[in-house]
Amino acid sequence: MRGVAPPARIAPDVVIDVEGLSKSFGGHKVVDGLSMRVERGQIYGFLGPNGSGKTTTIRMLCGLLTPDAGHGTCLGMDIRTEARRIRAHVGYMTQRFSLYEDLTVEENLHFVARLYGVPQPERVAQETLEKLGLGGRGGQLAGSLSGGWKQRLALCACILPGPDLLLLDEPTAGVDPKARREFWTQIHDLAASGLTVLVSTHYMDEAERCHEIAYIAYGKLLTRGTVQEVISRSGLVTWTVTAQGMESRVAGLALARLTRELELCEGVNMVAPFGTALHVCGHDEAALEAAIAPYRHAPGLLWKRAASSLEDVFIDLMNRSRDNMQ
Template sequence: MSKAPTTAAIDVRGLNKSFGDKHVVRDVSIRVETGRITGFLGPNGAGKTTTLRLLCGLLTPDSGEGQVLGLNFRTQSDAIKRQTGYMTQRFSLYEDMTIQENLDFVARVYGLDNMKGRVTGALDHLGLGDRRDQLAGALSGGWKQRLALAAATLHDPKLLLLDEPTAGVDPKARREFWDEIHDLADQGLTVLVSTHYMDEAERCHDIGYILHGQLIARGTAQEIIAKSGLVTFNGEGPDIGRIVRDLEHKPGVLSASAFGAAVHVSGTDRAALERAIAPYRKAPFAWTEANPSLEDVFIQLMGDKADDRYAA
């Protein structure tokens, strides 16, 4: 299947949602092109999952306008849901049923044609064929993840939502999962994924950072880092980690963290940052300027340092 021409799979403006007196999503506007993998990052309770559910019609917004998959996302939510796959963070299939029984059940729920062929194809594609008679509850985290992905894509959706999909999964399974997600995107599937892992965010084509219900950063990882204005120094030396507590309280230091035998220090005021590390710029320590990481930027954002630099 060749990739479709680039068009907007999602183009929504002014998205708002409150639960009682808690304003969970605040005036979010977002555009996602077809076949793109967009990552949503932010602390717990920031509004990531609620935003995903609003976009696919699982929740009704208080306000907002626009289209998802060419459909009015407020008045045609049922049609959007039929074209959406959703993989929740918590394994949500039946643990007392086999892999095949779970997929057969999902196929019947969707009323799919050629159910046997679809299920067999999904089993073979994700390497589940030899385990088809194994109970889902007996699977490891990585195999449960494969089964959940098979179920979420069995009906050939145009939009796939992944909510913390690799929590508790080993690194090898995580890599294989992301390889599969990129293969699906190459075939034209649009993917929205919430994650806390910085390396996973960098695997996305672009990302958005949500804080207090607002989308405060949007773009590729490189674009967001470039807009941050951060300066970062890397210090190395014996027992250098002991200086972190002193550095993190110095004027101009937004973050100071130990990484093995090194210390990573970031801030937006170069002069202030250099004054902060000046007492330690001598033997046995060695300092070099480094490129800021995505984690550095998000620590900055979580500290309420965001401003108009991060506008989409």
């Protein structure tokens, strides 16, 4: 963190523009030839399984790690040679709450404001609290806040110095759905004011709130674009099957048996349970329909052709990815 406020600057239209980023640890390539481009004011979702390289990529973008290979810019500055300058204009919210739990909400923000050399720190801290709905909790100890309020306080601390780019590393893990929805309303408000947001998440509903998304698995970027572009580009065909007229236990057993059988069929790339139904997916439409044909008129099973969901696409991508850390 800097000790004095940086000079005012105008963020470029392209905030992140990197090519071929790679990083290895202990002989394992954690990020492998990753390229991405994020425009100003976008909310860019960064998705992938645990250990896929998302956090490592975020740290390279904000100057906390130097890539082994590749090049690019963040906020118009070179990620290799201007890392210190980049960090002065980036707000980074980590997965774990990193403020002082034995200080009050106000004391934490006063500390952050002074650390960043923000003029009139008390006034700016209070304005930031009011902006994110924490005005009435200024005297409360940070450690006594619920998960959702801690998350909101952490976001306050990130935006208080006025960054041009906000990096959020799985910010809503362990937070209830209501708090997550409120958090995303705040993120959209910030993006509408011109702040660029790169957010990593495991939640599909959060991915669908992003302007664009990218999916990374075991260091490799597999797909990117809007949600609809990613789904369309996957070429995935999906059928749903639901057990009808059975007790819950019997229906569960029937679907479990059907899952085992379908997974052995040629043309079926994935069978995934979704509540009381199965999603049966494949990339070859004719082969998939031939595989499910013997089960289409089985008693107690209702089949429907369905649009592939983002979760269908991501599970399929994960199933087809090779874990290079094994």
